[in-house]
Amino acid sequence: MSRMILRRLLVSLVVLWLVSLLVFVATLLLPGDPARAILGQQATPERISALRHQLHLDDPVWKRYLDWLGGLFTGDLGTSTSTQGPVTALLGDRISASLVLLVLAAVLAVPIGLALGTWSSVRRGRATDQTISGVSLVIAALPEFVIGVALIVLFSTTVFKLFPSVTLTTPGEPVWRQPAQLVLPVVTLVLVVTPYIARMMRATMNEVLDSGYVEMARLKGVPERVVLRRHALPHAVGPVAQVVAIQLAWLTGGVVVVEFLFRYPGIGQALIDAVAKRDVAVVQAVTLLIAAVYIVVNLLADVVGILANPRLRTEAGR
Amino acid sequence: MTAVEIPRADAEGEPPTHHSGLFRTAWAFPQAKIGTALTALVVLVAVLGPWLGPLVAGHEPTEFAGKPFKPVGIAGTDGLGRDVLSRFLAGGTTLLLYAVLATALGIVLGALLGMIAGYRGGLLDSLLMRANDVLLSFPQLVIALLAIAVIGPKGWLLVLIIGLTHAPRTALVARQATVAVRDHDYIRAAEMYAVPRGQILVQEILPNITGPLMVEIGLRLTYSIGYIASLSFLGLGIQPPTADWGLMINENRIALVVQPWGVLLPVLAIALLAVGTNLLADSLASAAAGRTRETRS
Numbered sequence: 001m002s003r004m005i006l007r008r009l010l011v012s013l014v015v016l017w018l019v020s021l022l023v024f025v026a027t028l029l030l031p032g033d034p035a036r037a038i039l040g041q042q043a044t045p046e047r048i049s050a051l052r053h054q055l056h057l058d059d060p061v062w063k064r065y066l067d068w069l070g071g072l073f074t075g076d077l078g079t080s081t082s083t084q085g086p087v088t089a090l091l092g093d094r095i096s097a098s099l100v101l102l103v104l105a106a107v108l109a110v111p112i113g114l115a116l117g118t119w120s121s122v123r124r125g126r127a128t129d130q131t132i133s134g135v136s137l138v139i140a141a142l143p144e145f146v147i148g149v150a151l152i153v154l155f156s157t158t159v160f161k162l163f164p165s166v167t168l169t170t171p172g173e174p175v176w177r178q179p180a181q182l183v184l185p186v187v188t189l190v191l192v193v194t195p196y197i198a199r200m201m202r203a204t205m206n207e208v209l210d211s212g213y214v215e216m217a218r219l220k221g222v223p224e225r226v227v228l229r230r231h232a233l234p235h236a237v238g239p240v241a242q243v244v245a246i247q248l249a250w251l252t253g254g255v256v257v258v259e260f261l262f263r264y265p266g267i268g269q270a271l272i273d274a275v276a277k278r279d280v281a282v283v284q285a286v287t288l289l290i291a292a293v294y295i296v297v298n299l300l301a302d303v304v305g306i307l308a309n310p311r312l313r314t315e316a317g318r
Numbered sequence: 319m320t321a322v323e324i325p326r327a328d329a330e331g332e333p334p335t336h337h338s339g340l341f342r343t344a345w346a347f348p349q350a351k352i353g354t355a356l357t358a359l360v361v362l363v364a365v366l367g368p369w370l371g372p373l374v375a376g377h378e379p380t381e382f383a384g385k386p387f388k389p390v391g392i393a394g395t396d397g398l399g400r401d402v403l404s405r406f407l408a409g410g411t412t413l414l415l416y417a418v419l420a421t422a423l424g425i426v427l428g429a430l431l432g433m434i435a436g437y438r439g440g441l442l443d444s445l446l447m448r449a450n451d452v453l454l455s456f457p458q459l460v461i462a463l464l465a466i467a468v469i470g471p472k473g474w475l476l477v478l479i480i481g482l483t484h485a486p487r488t489a490l491v492a493r494q495a496t497v498a499v500r501d502h503d504y505i506r507a508a509e510m511y512a513v514p515r516g517q518i519l520v521q522e523i524l525p526n527i528t529g530p531l532m533v534e535i536g537l538r539l540t541y542s543i544g545y546i547a548s549l550s551f552l553g554l555g556i557q558p559p560t561a562d563w564g565l566m567i568n569e570n571r572i573a574l575v576v577q578p579w580g581v582l583l584p585v586l587a588i589a590l591l592a593v594g595t596n597l598l599a600d601s602l603a604s605a606a607a608g609r610t611r612e613t614r615s
Contacts, residue, residue, distance in 0.1 A: 011451070018452045026468050137349070141596030143544035145551045146589050149567060149581060157574050253457025257548050271460075272552055275467040283467040287460055294455050 004306055012299045019291045020072070023284050024065050030280055072288070078281035082274070087285045091267055095289075097175045098259070098266030102251050104182065105189035110244055113194040117201020117240075121209060122228070133202070136195035144254045148188040148261045156184060166263045175265065185262045192254050193247040200243035204236045211235075238308035245301030249294040340529060344598075344605035353597030360591040364410030371404035371561075396566075396580050397573050405561040406583040410591075412473075412556050413563055417542035419477045424484025424538050429531055431485065432492025433519050437500055447493070450486040458483040459545055463554065471554050480545050484538045491534050495527035529606035536599025540592050547588050563588050 039047060052058055056067060071078065077087035120132040139147070156165035163183045169175055175182065208214060209232055217231045218224070259268035267286050274282035344350045396402050435446040453461075458480065465479045499505065500523075508518050549555030550564030558565060563584035570580030 015451050015455055019455055022452065023464070026464055029468050137596065137600055138593050141540050141544075141592040142589055143548050143592065145548055145564075145567070146585055146592070149571065149585050150589075152571075153574065153578070153582070153585075158578060250457060253459050256457075256459060256463070257552065260552055271463060272554070275463045275554055278467055278470070280467055283464055287456065287464050290457060290460050291455050294457065298455070 008302050012295050016295050023288050077285040080279055080282050082277045082279045087281050094267045094270050104186045106248055109190045109194045113197025114201050116198040120202045121205035136198050140195035144192050144257045145261050147191050151184050185258050188258050196247050201240055204239050208232045208235045238305040241301045241304040245297045249297045252290045252293050344601040347601040347604050349597040350601035353594045356590045356594030360587055364414045367407030371407035402580045408561040409563040416477050416546050420480035420542045421539045423481025428485040428488025429492045432489035433496045436493035436496025453486045466554050488534050491530050495530045499526045533599055533603040540595045543592050
């Protein structure tokens with residue numbers, strides 16, 4: 001089993017390396033001369049060639065890649081073309097702000113999704129199940145910003161005025177100082193991922209509850225609650241961990257739109273600003289960061305899947 | 319409406335019974351009827367809108383009708399004094415066109431790669447699937463943002479990048495379905511008759527994996543609509559002064575209290591379209607799942 005986990009870890013590292021290669025290629029595809037872009041059209045050829053030298057643009061491609069990769073490991077993410085400052089300074093506070101949003105959304109969405117999915121499966125075919133399945137099917141189709149705008153209309157402007165529709169904190173102030181401004185972004189993210197988790201949990205539980213070992217437990221006279229807790233739920237952990245991971249990874253992408261909508265000072269908004277200003281160093285840094293989170297979360301899910309699979313456990317024991 | 323017709327169009331050369339069977343089974347689910355109705359409604363607005371808009375407002379949707387936020391016409395004007403209703407009517411065409419093109423690209427490319435990987439197996443399969451792992455480690459929207467940062471918000475780029483990022487996801491589904499039918503006798507028979515591999519893929523395998531592919535078409539269309547609308551909403555997709563639903567929401571959300579129609583109409587249209595295509599995909603998925611269960615037992 002530990003060999004499987006080790007192999008999975010190696011695969012993740014290779015994927016991460018390939019991702020870095022892919023993100024680096026973006027710099028090479030950039031039309032025009034970055035040095036000219038920074039200095040503007042009036043720059044003299046001497047100044048441009050000096051800056052090109054300073055930015056190592058004259059070096060061969062492989063050396064530029066290695067320098068860039070080395071920079072990533074030492075915490076140097078490059079220079080932002082729009083602020084002229086280091087990218088790390090730009091992203092520092094924003095990373096923690098985004099993490100607050102992600103963690104709150106995950107902590108709420110995962111248990112709610114699992115509970116709804118299980119409940120739906122236990123009540124299969126009845127009104128509860130049909131309501132949960134129907135509502136989650138509808139919400140799952142909606143893009144993040146549609147859910148967000150609907151929440152703003154309902155709870156922030158036209159119908160009720162309960163929560164602010166934009167982030168009110170001044171730059172530098174931690175976002176959690178004003179918890180009310182977190183409500184709508186977090187609820188949006190929860191609504192985005194919960195339906196998927198619930199639907200997958202329902203499907204998995206349906207399969208598990210139809211299995212021979214659950215029927216056996218029932219025939220033995222084990223109370224239904226114990227059947228659910230001891231016999232059914234442990235078997236659903238592996239497959240559901242995968243879906244939960246995919247959804248948590250999805251959150252890192254969904255957070256981009258939600259932050260833009262609520263003007264939330266996180267990395268998502270930094271990404272949108274950078275794309276609009278064609279500030280590729282920032283875009284690369286955020287892309288790589290999101291991809292890294294994605295890969296790590298998926299790795300964890302696979303490890304949970306391996307640990308939860310009893311067949312793999314016995315194979316390792318042999 | 320289109321979501322049902324597309325699969326029929328690209329499924330030439332198959333026994334007709336196979337297909338109509340899947341759609342007939344799917345039609346029995348209430349999702350299929352509701353989904354078709356919602357999709358048809360929004361598609362109708364998107365297709366006829368550009369002609370209806372000028373009739374309703376008396377001028378082009380990019381022109382200025384009068385003072386900002388005035389109750390001119392039915393829904394009034396936006397912050398720049400443009401007629402909201404005519405902009406809404408014109409705003410779905412580009413979104414729908416891009417979404418359909420991106421879905422087509424993703425499905426064709428993904429199905430092809432998945433079928434080749436699943437049928438051939440071996441090194442090619444491993445290579446394609448590892449390449450898939452890399453592409454799947456970015457959220458689709460983030461890859462699109464990276465590409466837009468480098469090249470700029472161009473229409474062809476939106477279609478290309480959304481289509482290309484769909485492909486690995488569809489390839490996984492197509493590969494799995496292909497592996498399931500790969501070792502059947504009819505494929506063996508075709509191989510023994512020395513039928514070329516390409517012909518086996520198209521004539522033997524493709525007709526037998528249409529179920530999962532139909533579901534993919536519905537799902538990918540739902541996601542394409544979501545991504546393209548989201549990118550336009552972010553100001554990085556379809557560019558002003560084009561009338562577009564995603565862009566309209568962004569332009570009008572500041573004035574939500576004064577002019578709610580500018581936000582509500584496009585939000586409603588995108589929501590109904592996405593829900594409609596998703597319900598269709600779900601009914602097809604239920605139908606396909608039911609059929610495999612029947613054949614198994």
